[in-house]
């Protein structure tokens with residue numbers, strides 16, 4: 007199984023980092039987790055796109071995790087030559103978000119239907135809302151979900167992908183919690199969005215300080231990984247930002263709590279388990 011960090015950025019626009027999005031390739035099945043800013047640019051760089059994805063799975067409905075969901079919907083639609091349904095999974099509220107995206111795309115959908123004689127169907131999106139338990143099973147790939155703790159953002163979920171005896175966890179945003187521990191138990195790789203509280207505390211902006219409460223710090227992510235017996239900890243969604251030359255500093259902070267492999271880096275960083 008491959009994990010590709012398509013977007014490692016945080017909500018603030020960064021010329022070098024796309025918004026939150028992670029691709030998992032398992033056998034012949036590809037799954038996209040979250041669809042932040044620029045997801046399809048990075049997907050193209052990774053040689054993939056919406057037509058190849060069995061599903062798009064959202065961890066929560068914060069904008070930085072779904073700004074480009076509309077682009078995924080449109081591109082999936084215009085690149086399909088027979089009616090094809092895009093499968094979207096996410097916590098309760100996902101249907102409202104998808105319906106809103108489709109409403110926003112109304113004029114565009116009308117133009118393309120009027121212009122292309124061979125395009126006779128509207129975008130087809132099937133939404134499945136979930137909180138815990140089995141999510142999907144396809145091509146020997148099994149996905150389960152558990153609730154995570156990203157309060158006051160509720161609900162939020164994390165996912166565990168299993169294939170051929172290997173497992174990958176997509177933790178999403180949030181702080182350590184029982185649901186995350188259940189997902190991570192014995193996982194080969196655990197992908198966690200992280201925040202450096204020591205750096206954020208140095209920025210005297212209340213709105214920025216607020217972010218400390220509901221994100222795992224690097225130390226907390228490492229502690230979750232250690233507690234669960236994870237093999238590889240993958241850090242992403244760097245707050246306040248991971249700049250050139252800082253990787254070792256971030257890795258050292260995690261290594262204080264976790265003895266396994268620690269991966270972090272630029273967009274398109276790939277981990278194979």
Ligand SMILES: [Zn+2]
Nearest residue numbers: 066068159179
């Ligand atoms: Zn969030």
Ligand SMILES: [Zn+2]
Nearest residue numbers: 026068070179
């Ligand atoms: Zn986020």
